[in-house]
Amino acid sequence: MKHTLSVLVQNKPGVLARTAGLFSRRGYNIESLTVGVTENENVSRMTIVVTGDDTVVEQVTKQLNKLIEVIKVSDLTKESYVDRELVLIKVTADGSNRGEIMQLVDVFRARIVDVAAKSLIVEVTGDEEKIVALIAMLKQFGIKEIVRTGTLALGRGPKVIQSGKD
Amino acid sequence: MNLTGAKALIKSLEYEHVDTIFGIPGGVVIPIYDELYQQDAITHYLVRHEQAAAHAADGYARATGKVGVCMATSGPGATNLVTGIATAYMDSVPMIAITGQVTTDLIGNDAFQEANITGITQPVTKHNYLLHDASEIPQTIKEAFHIASTGRPGPVLIDIPKDVQTMTAPFDYPKKVHLPGYQPTYEGHPGQIKRAAKAISEAHRPVIYVGGGVKISGASEEVRALAETILAPVTMTLMGMGTMPADHPLSLGMLGMHGTRYANYAVTESDLIIAIGARFDDRVTGKIASFAPNAKIIHIDIDPAEIGKNVRVDIPIVGDVKRVLQKLMPMLKQTRTKEWMEKVHTWKREYPLEFEVTGLRPQYVVREISRLCPDAVVCTEVGQHQMWAAQYFSHRHPRNFISSGGLGTMGYGFPASIGAKIGRPDETVFDLAGDGSFTMNCQELATAVAYDVQVKVAIFNNGYLGMVRQWQELFYDRRYSQTKLSEINFVKLADAFGAHGIRVDSASEVAPAIKEALAVPKPVIIDFRIEPEECVWPMVPAGAALNEIIDAKSGKV
Numbered sequence: 001m002k003h004t005l006s007v008l009v010q011n012k013p014g015v016l017a018r019t020a021g022l023f024s025r026r027g028y029n030i031e032s033l034t035v036g037v038t039e040n041e042n043v044s045r046m047t048i049v050v051t052g053d054d055t056v057v058e059q060v061t062k063q064l065n066k067l068i069e070v071i072k073v074s075d076l077t078k079e080s081y082v083d084r085e086l087v088l089i090k091v092t093a094d095g096s097n098r099g100e101i102m103q104l105v106d107v108f109r110a111r112i113v114d115v116a117a118k119s120l121i122v123e124v125t126g127d128e129e130k131i132v133a134l135i136a137m138l139k140q141f142g143i144k145e146i147v148r149t150g151t152l153a154l155g156r157g158p159k160v161i162q163s164g165k166d
Numbered sequence: 167m168n169l170t171g172a173k174a175l176i177k178s179l180e181y182e183h184v185d186t187i188f189g190i191p192g193g194v195v196i197p198i199y200d201e202l203y204q205q206d207a208i209t210h211y212l213v214r215h216e217q218a219a220a221h222a223a224d225g226y227a228r229a230t231g232k233v234g235v236c237m238a239t240s241g242p243g244a245t246n247l248v249t250g251i252a253t254a255y256m257d258s259v260p261m262i263a264i265t266g267q268v269t270t271d272l273i274g275n276d277a278f279q280e281a282n283i284t285g286i287t288q289p290v291t292k293h294n295y296l297l298h299d300a301s302e303i304p305q306t307i308k309e310a311f312h313i314a315s316t317g318r319p320g321p322v323l324i325d326i327p328k329d330v331q332t333m334t335a336p337f338d339y340p341k342k343v344h345l346p347g348y349q350p351t352y353e354g355h356p357g358q359i360k361r362a363a364k365a366i367s368e369a370h371r372p373v374i375y376v377g378g379g380v381k382i383s384g385a386s387e388e389v390r391a392l393a394e395t396i397l398a399p400v401t402m403t404l405m406g407m408g409t410m411p412a413d414h415p416l417s418l419g420m421l422g423m424h425g426t427r428y429a430n431y432a433v434t435e436s437d438l439i440i441a442i443g444a445r446f447d448d449r450v451t452g453k454i455a456s457f458a459p460n461a462k463i464i465h466i467d468i469d470p471a472e473i474g475k476n477v478r479v480d481i482p483i484v485g486d487v488k489r490v491l492q493k494l495m496p497m498l499k500q501t502r503t504k505e506w507m508e509k510v511h512t513w514k515r516e517y518p519l520e521f522e523v524t525g526l527r528p529q530y531v532v533r534e535i536s537r538l539c540p541d542a543v544v545c546t547e548v549g550q551h552q553m554w555a556a557q558y559f560s561h562r563h564p565r566n567f568i569s570s571g572g573l574g575t576m577g578y579g580f581p582a583s584i585g586a587k588i589g590r591p592d593e594t595v596f597d598l599a600g601d602g603s604f605t606m607n608c609q610e611l612a613t614a615v616a617y618d619v620q621v622k623v624a625i626f627n628n629g630y631l632g633m634v635r636q637w638q639e640l641f642y643d644r645r646y647s648q649t650k651l652s653e654i655n656f657v658k659l660a661d662a663f664g665a666h667g668i669r670v671d672s673a674s675e676v677a678p679a680i681k682e683a684l685a686v687p688k689p690v691i692i693d694f695r696i697e698p699e700e701c702v703w704p705m706v707p708a709g710a711a712l713n714e715i716i717d718a719k720s721g722k723v
Contacts, residue, residue: 062473067347
């Protein structure tokens with residue numbers, strides 16, 4: 001099963017290497033990992049999507065917590081949360097099918113951000129389901145390149161995961 | 167007050183009450199060594215290989231409970247420390263490793279003697295630091311000692327580029343650390359402790375299973391009191407030896423691959439395992455699915471990540487084992503274990519540890535050392551002799567058995583014994599060694615002689631990498647691939663370094679040789695020429711269940 005972990009870390013050099021190293025060393029699989037600074041410039045938030053059963057995810061969480069620079073680990077999967085990913089997809093397109101692609105893109109509320117004679121780039125934001133669906137639809141035209149940000153996630157409602165004092 | 171980085175480092179170490187460092191200088195740590203030269207609060211011991219610096223700091227830490235400190239230059243100096251750091255990490259030993267680094271402008275350029283030591287040691291340190299400015303030194307040292315010595319202890323490495331050592335910065339030693347991501351849990355959850363007390367009161371066949379965490383926490387008294395209150399037998403891991411005196415009626419000695427039959431039987435038939443400061447290592451549990459199949463498991467440990475890692479746990483208690491046991495004790499009553507204890511005692515009578523008496527047997531040598539120096543600090547290398555030392559020495563004190571358990575580092579014992587002897591100079595310190603292990607760090611004879619560190623080395627010389635040979639004998643049809651070692655004259659070796667050497671070929675010479683070793687005011691090597699193909703018994707083959715035990719009668723092919 002997939003788990004989405006939200007991890008607050010001290011914003012220091014080497015934190016990313018330490019975290020990623022932990023996963024490979026202990027044999028855990030990372031589906032995606034994103035990191036960026038938070039409302040507090042001393043703190044970064046990582047969103048890590050891991051696959052594994054509950055025992056694996058429990059170990060991941062505990063091992064992450066052992067890293068000195070990790071402030072807090074929350075498994076968002078246990079609650080209601082919003083997750084989003086941004087994907088750029090370069091699709092083969094010419095005059096004959098460009099219109100069709102544009103219609104499709106509209107339906108998915110995606111955007112076309114680059115158009116050339118033989119290709120275009122689609123920008124799509126959404127949860128996993130939507131992105132999987134769009135990619136499946138675009139396949140028929142020929143996908144040349146894909147780049148993805150990895151999943152970002154926040155818990156719903158007023159509750160926040162706090163870093164405490166910085 | 168402005169100080170150079172090097173001076174700030176030494177001052178900070180003084181604030182942490184460091185009086186002993188093991189190390190070797192090199193190009194990029196000369197500024198630090200220059201400061202060491204100009205002070206006398208800290209004694210630096212010059213070893214002959216950086217690996218030995220780390221092991222000596224480790225032995226010092228295990229023997230004293232203080233933080234051990236080692237130092238090396240960049241590149242090869244630092245990488246030579248790695249085995250020692252990993253050894254300390256696996257056995258939760260508080261250690262600070264200080265390494266020099268090339269100047270900050272050269273980092274990443276593959277400069278001379280550059281190695282990314284923070285990257286290399288990331289998986290084997292509790293935490294590590296690469297400094298960029300001298301102003302970071304006081305805070306870093308304060309944090310590093312705090313991290314190394316609290317919670318579940320472990321090694322912390324601090325990498326200091328040469329220009330950081332020479333630049334100046336204001337020095338003000340901090341009083342506090344601020345680590346929002348590091349707050350170990352010391353107090354066990356009261357509800358869980360209550361549940362544990364209830365489970366204990368309901369148990370009929372409890373076994374207390376003790377690991378190295380008990381020594382670290384200083385909870386041997388509490389464990390003993392627990393065992394005596396609920397009348398339960400106590401078995402120990404290699405790291406836990408000495409927690410319960412070997413001659414205590416409730417002691418079952420070691421469990422696991424080379425544990426006693428009675429310990430392994432007791433665990434297998436138990437209905438309640440009380441695991442204290444232990445981590446269910448594969449050498450302890452055997453086949454996981456058959457480990458204590460009918461038992462509830464209470465697991466007390468300060469590291470939450472150890473709980474549920476290898477076995478399912480019914481009652482986890484995260485906390486310092488001493489504090490948890492102190493809370494637990496008043497809730498306990500004597501349990502209904504009379505029948506169980508009778509059964510355990512029957513096993514003890516039926517299946518004692520046994521060895522042959524013909525020729526020069528290693529078990530006999532260990533017994534004689536134990537008889538003649540019962541209070542000695544015993545360090546070991548890794549292999550057959552290590553198991554004999556665990557089985558046949560009558561361990562009585564928790565910090566008197568020093569051995570590389572988790573990583574299983576050959577070459578550990580001798581430098582560790584030097585560190586232990588420096589930490590506890592008034593006590594007899596033995597290194598029990600194999601001929602294979604000893605030669606991995608025998609250059610440290612020079613260190614022992616130079617500083618007159620009078621450790622006594624007992625080499626169990628069988629001319630083999632004995633433990634591997636035993637496996638080859640039992641499981642590889644006696645194909646002794648690369649395990650026969652060439653002859654070494656250890657008496658001459660001792661002599662060449664200025665130590666004292668004794669050779670022993672027969673059982674009758676054992677006691678006189680030990681007495682001679684104790685009497686000679688020098689580092690001493692005793693070369694015991696033991697039966698070359700002696701095996702460690704009993705044995706639970708790797709991957710077998712704890713009660714699938716082979717011994718000298720059943721195991722010989």
